[in-house]
Amino acid sequence: MNLSLLSSCKSLRSLQQLQAHATKSSLDADPLIAGKLLLHCAVHISDARAHDYAERLLRHAPNPDAFMYNAVIRGFSDSDAPHSSISTFALMLKNLSSQIDSFTLAFSLKSAANLRCLRTGSQLHCQALLRGLDIHIFVGTTLISMYAECGRVEFARDVFDEIPEPNTVTWNALLTAFFRRGDVGGAERVFAAMPAKSPTSYNLMLGGYTKLGEFALAGKVFDEMPLKDEVSWSTMILGLAQHGWFEEAFGYFRRLRGVGTRPNEVSLTGVLSACAQAGALEFAKMVHCFVEKVGLIWITPVNNALMDTYSKCGSVDMSRLVFERMTGKRSIVSWTTLITGLAMQGHGEEALALFLEMEGSGVELDGTAFVALLYACAHAGLVEEGSEMFDKMSKLYRLNPEIEHYGCMVDLYSRAGQLTRAYDFVTQMPIPPNDIIWRTLLGACSFHGNVQLAEKVKDKLSEMDPNNRGDRVLLSNIYAVAGKWRDAAAVRRSMAELKLRKSPGWSRIEVDKMVYTFVAGVREDGVTREAYEKLGEVMSRIRVEGGYVPEVAIVLHDVEEEEKEGAVAAHSEKLAVAFGMARSGGGRRVRVVKNLRVCRDCHNVMKLISKVYDMEIVMRDRSRFHYFKNGNCSCKDYW
Template identity: 65%
Template sequence: MHRASTYPLDSFSFAFVLKAAANCRSLRDGMQLHCQALTRGLHTHLFVGTTLISMHAECGRINFARKVFEEMFEPNVVAWNAMLTACFRCGDVKGATEVFDRMPLRDLTSWNIVLAGYMKVDELELAKKAFLRIPVKDDVSWSTMIVGFAQNSCFDEAFGFFRELQRKGIRPNEASLTAVLSACAQAGAIEFGKTVHGLAEKAGFLSKISVNNALLDTYSKSGNVGMARLVFERMPERKSIVSWTSMIAALAMHGYGKEAIQVFHKMEASGVGPDGITFISVLYACSHAGLINEGCEYFSKMRAMYGIEPTIEHYGCMVDLYGRAGKLQQAYDFICQLPISPNAIIWRTLLGACSIHGNVELAEQVKKIISKLDPDNSGDHVLLSNVYAVAGKWKDVVSVRRSMVHQKIKKTPGWSMIEVDKVMYSFVAGDKSNKITEEAYEKLREIMLKLRVGGGYFPEVGRVLHDIEEEDKEDSVFRHSEKLAVAFGLARLPEGRLIRIMKNLRVCRDCHTVMKLISKVYRLEIVVRDRSRFHSFKDGSCSCNDYW
């Protein structure tokens, strides 16, 4: 168009082609266009100037964006909003606040840009203050707050904004529904999730694939795989790849490896081709169900049939597959033969397997490798300490613990969450700071006494330091957060009610034993979601068949 000279290059031409440069983040093209706009005197034009601001911001040049803005004669609210967005895009929160304070006129878009900008940089309190100042809020304003707090794991606040949205009589939109369901999934708040499910159905959103996927995710991560399957089956006929993968992952997390593979075959038959994430879920399913041959078959099929090159995550799944099955040397050989450099996570997976199966020699070898890749990770020291404890090498246990103190490496505290009457309660190991935890401890003492007398329970203290008294060892495992959470559930929930617990770390053997005994003695079902999978305890046994 430029060479032909038939059509004059006007403000619209520059605005659109600058938008293209911004989308490509092509600073070289953007600068050439900027120069051409300058020679034509169009750089101060409202449309061109606004797009130039966006282009420079997308390319990370906030100073250029600011200079263009300052040279504009009478920037309108759209130009001010572009400058505001530019500051947030380049991480200049202070600059964004200054631009916002200087704005002669603000529209609702201005406020929503500020909310989204503060959320993006985790300035939750600033976002909350700005939200309260908005004269008239729309569904975008509410959705931004719900999404922002949910993504920052502030679940109570996300739920609070959603409740307030309902009280105001504002109809939830697709974004707010998926956001609050995501928060329910992460927090394991199934009762609140059921309420949102009802609202989504009433508002006619169950025809939306994104809402159905969010519901599936909520039920599966809250431990109700039956409801997840029901949501999946009732979805519109043309399910997305996300829907199929989510269902496979849901079954995998609950230990239903063979059922997950069946869903994978149905997906293939439906004409939806799997992607790399789908294969991660399939390999995960094989790993957690001990399906070694099947896992190896799908790993080969991924490249041979679908042309999907394995990533570090797929290799990690294979190491986990061998490691959980106790094939530690095979896992080590697999890592050594990788076509890419294994990262700390791959080696850490093997170290975890060494901890489970008590292979001291290999654990020491792997720990040396990890120390060079990620020397400050507390979990590695704890895993090695556990290997030594199982082997009875107490001097080595003490040495590892002293090393952690010397290097100022702190162990990640274990926490567990439980939902009671649509309120989430969190418990931290050893914490006695409030009435809720005191109530949990009181009930737990009663439970443990009943398990000793009627259930034949004896604490598994093999991994607790050898040089402390036996009574202190028992007290150490007694204070684990999942025990406190289940005790609180027994104290507050109706008799026989299913108890669901979410935990940030892998459940230990003693807690696993206790959960099985409680389910038998108290005749109830307990569902625990730990760092990697679900455990469903019923009648004295666990869905993982003690393979986790």
């Protein structure tokens, strides 16, 4: 039998055929062939069943050698069942203890690290000590990583000190250990003491700094490092994107293109993540073209990132198109991304249909997929459908509902106005409800004007999160709407006395592939002045032609209120839209992204602008999309 056939075996099925062929020719008795087959099965086939199959082969082999044990231990070490790797180690300890070598220990330790199991890791450390393998360069380095994963930097250090000739990889493992525990000073000392540095050492520093948001330090290392590889660029771009520095992430991407390095798929997903968060559609389209051009469109995570970006930029049609045309295998993430995208736009029915299609597609469902589905049902008023799916989740799919799922259900009933059902559901939950759940209910009380229930709910919230500003705003609004002025005023006084924190609100708009950020109350730069000027003109026109009346009176507007200064007149979304109108040169569409939920007054203003100026406004707020057109909003005034 030709062993080179092995590399063409990409599926468990084709491998089993080869296996059958070997058995028929009595070749399976050859330990070399049996071992190679087993290794290929355990390591090179990305199918959970392949690992189990390899383990069965091992257990049935007449005289399995160390190579075969090692193959199975390795196969499980990077799977989602690392504990099977440990049980295989135990089997080897029983049957072939004398043959345990550096490979066995390195792979087993990797599993212990993935399991974050200090007990298992320490026991393996003992086995290594018994055999004098703890100072073996590969085993020792993996030991350091294992202790790092388990958060025991002092043990990692002890192992390091025993290794006679640590190489750069060993030093890197130690560096990782210090960062993992958040000891930046320690990491910096290790970095300074290293006798030699490979690009990985620098990249570890970049990763350590960017995770902490230390971009000045990261930038310095980045500029000083002699050789920047793909990981260096990806780390910077991803780190910036994850900390909300979108324009800076774009800057690194432009720089990367400028120096002629070809961005890899990780840099691309990173820059797409920045586009998604910032709502930068034009930049995203450019990245999409680039992905096609460099031939990385077959990579599933890149497609998923593209879909997510288009959805979050308000172009769910493009998202759907990417999904339909993707050449790579659709993962559970691909399906969930599109379902969420459809749900955010209020296309609940289509989201539900897609979920049903996913059920038949053979992908393994997970909890997040159900979060997306329940979110879709909640936003489209599909109460009974959502309810049924929630039951199905545990009964049919054996997925344990988590707090997010209960939250979705409370939202589902609340939005539909079934407050009693929502409240009963909360009181009968098998796990204790968190503040988010009570807050959902409080919001629903506010929307439906249920003062009695609101007071009950507020008591719960006061116990859990006594200093939350948003909760008091909601309660005050409930009283105000019910005409209980005295109660409303008392809540507001208590807020003033406590000087409760405010979440800073911002809105962003993309013009000519540049993203502009607006914050209420800040007005020094030219861009903001331009926005204010246009806003003044817009407001007076909608007052005259649209009959606008500001909703200031007694009701406090924002759930998570922006700057109260200047009342609601200068909320950041108004500034961003005005700026977009000033710069769009008569364009009929403006797209804005806001980090909080849009307030009622701004929502009203957007409707009027869409009518008076005959234009469309697409606004993504914290929970969904609003399409303003002809004086109406796609959310039907419920958000």
